[in-house]
Amino acid sequence: MIGDCSLEQLHDALQDPHATIWLDIQTEHCPEKYSNLLTEEFHLQPLTIEKIQEKGERAKLTSQHNYFYLVVHGLEFDGDEVEAATPKLDIIFSKQFLITIHPDPLPWLAELWQATREDDSEDCLMRLGVPYLLHQVLDTLVDSYFPVLDEIDDLVDELENATVEQDSQDTQKRIFGMKRVLAQMRRVISPQVEVSNSLITRTGETIPTEVEPYFADVHDHLVRTFEVLDSYRDLMSGLLDVYLTTVANRQNEIMKQLALISTIFLPITFVTGVFGQNFGHSPQVDHDAGFNFWFVLLFMALVTIMQIWYFHHRKWI
Numbered sequence: 001m002i003g004d005c006s007l008e009q010l011h012d013a014l015q016d017p018h019a020t021i022w023l024d025i026q027t028e029h030c031p032e033k034y035s036n037l038l039t040e041e042f043h044l045q046p047l048t049i050e051k052i053q054e055k056g057e058r059a060k061l062t063s064q065h066n067y068f069y070l071v072v073h074g075l076e077f078d079g080d081e082v083e084a085a086t087p088k089l090d091i092i093f094s095k096q097f098l099i100t101i102h103p104d105p106l107p108w109l110a111e112l113w114q115a116t117r118e119d120d121s122e123d124c125l126m127r128l129g130v131p132y133l134l135h136q137v138l139d140t141l142v143d144s145y146f147p148v149l150d151e152i153d154d155l156v157d158e159l160e161n162a163t164v165e166q167d168s169q170d171t172q173k174r175i176f177g178m179k180r181v182l183a184q185m186r187r188v189i190s191p192q193v194e195v196s197n198s199l200i201t202r203t204g205e206t207i208p209t210e211v212e213p214y215f216a217d218v219h220d221h222l223v224r225t226f227e228v229l230d231s232y233r234d235l236m237s238g239l240l241d242v243y244l245t246t247v248a249n250r251q252n253e254i255m256k257q258l259a260l261i262s263t264i265f266l267p268i269t270f271v272t273g274v275f276g277q278n279f280g281h282s283p284q285v286d287h288d289a290g291f292n293f294w295f296v297l298l299f300m301a302l303v304t305i306m307q308i309w310y311f312h313h314r315k316w317i
Contacts, residue, residue, distance in 0.1 A: 007037070014041060014096070020126050021097040022133060024113055026105065042067070042097065052090045052101055059191040061198045067094040068203060070195065073188045074106060074141060075148045079155050082177030086188045091137070095206055098130050100137065108144040112136065131211040135218065138196070142221045145189075149228055152182075156232060156239075163243045175240050182233045189229060193222045260317060264307050268300045 013019040025034055038044045048069050051057060062069045070091040077084050087106060092099040100109065116125050116133075125133045159178065162171045196219040200212050207215065311317045 007041075011041060017096065019096065020129055020133065022113075022116070022126070023097065023099045024109070025099070025101045027101070027103065038092075038099070042092070042099065044092065048092070055088065055103070057088060057090075059188065059195045061195045061202065063202065067092050067097075068206065070199075072138070072141060072192055072195070074108075075145050075185055075188070077148045077151055077181065079151050082155075082174050082181060084181040084184050086184065089141070091134070093130055093134050093206070095130060098133050098137070108140050109137070112140050131207045132214075134207075135211060135214040138199075138215070138218050139221075142218055142225065145221075145225050149225065152178075152232060156235060159236075159239055163239050164246060172243060175236060175243060179233065179236045179240070182229055182236060186226070186229045186233060189222060189226045193219065193226055196222050256316070260311060264304055267303050267307075271296060271300055271303075 010021070010023075013021055027034060035049055038049060039046070043066060045064055048064065051069070051071075057071050059073060060069075060071050070093065072089050072091065073086040074089060075084065075086060085104075087102060087104040089106065089109070090099075090101040092101075102109070119125065125136055155174075155178065159171070159175060163175070196215065199207060199215050200219075308317070
């Protein structure tokens with residue numbers, strides 16, 4: 001998407017030192033026409049074009065002869081599948097123009113683009129200049145993190161309850177999935193904290209002194225996001241320990257119950273084994289008047305009752 005003007009109008013606007021240009025490009029690969037446009041009209045270096053096409057680029061800020069190249073990432077989270085995405089956003093800016101390039105649709109950026117197009121007031125972003133426009137892009141990006149953090153917070157609360165109440169494989173799978181998601185997000189946000197600070201210290205006159213507090217606010221929000229993700233990561237590690245302890249306790253409880261059952265049947269099995277021996281003459285049988293069987297059953301019942309009472313007295317059951 002190339003603004004609301006033709007290439008000729010864009011060329012003329014670049015010759016006007018008072019014009020403010022925002023060019024937004026959504027493309028999975030940088031096609032030839034965009035490469036030529038960025039090289040010929042905006043004088044981007046071939047290395048910058050190459051870096052734009054790389055998907056695994058981490059957040060960074062580099063300075064070129066007449067522009068700055070900034071890489072940041074968004075956050076997307078699917079709570080049902082416990083998966084995350086970190087869409088890349090390439091930003092090239094100077095005193096006169098701002099270029100945003102992203103391979104995936106970014107709803108928050110589309111809303112900001114639409115709002116900027118429709119704003120015709122005296123203090124609209126396009127009239128205020130590139131520094132204010134860049135701040136608004138970054139501020140909206142960081143604001144899009146907080147709904148994701150809220151969704152993660154709800155899932156963490158759900159996992160806390162499931163960890164104590166359940167010991168299913170699904171709970172364990174979701175805990176490991178959350179640890180992986182949080183580690184991925186943390187790796188993305190961590191360098192952006194430093195990059196946001198570099199926007200103040202390394203951009204010189206491109207970002208005037210009066211605009212620096214706005215970028216400092218973005219930096220504070222990124223620090224807050226990083227700290228929240230860090231706390232969630234520690235919490236998930238603790239939840240995993242609690243889950244494994246809960247599983248071990250329940251296994252111990254099952255083994256205890258099985259051991260008690262075996263202990264209860266042990267003397268009964270001994271008595272029946274003695275009386276069940278295959279001898280030719282057994283006094284208990286040869287001289288039985290019909291009462292020994294009932295005496296033995298009564299004796300086994302008394303032994304069982306005494307065992308159960310003793311186990312209950314010791315609070316084993």
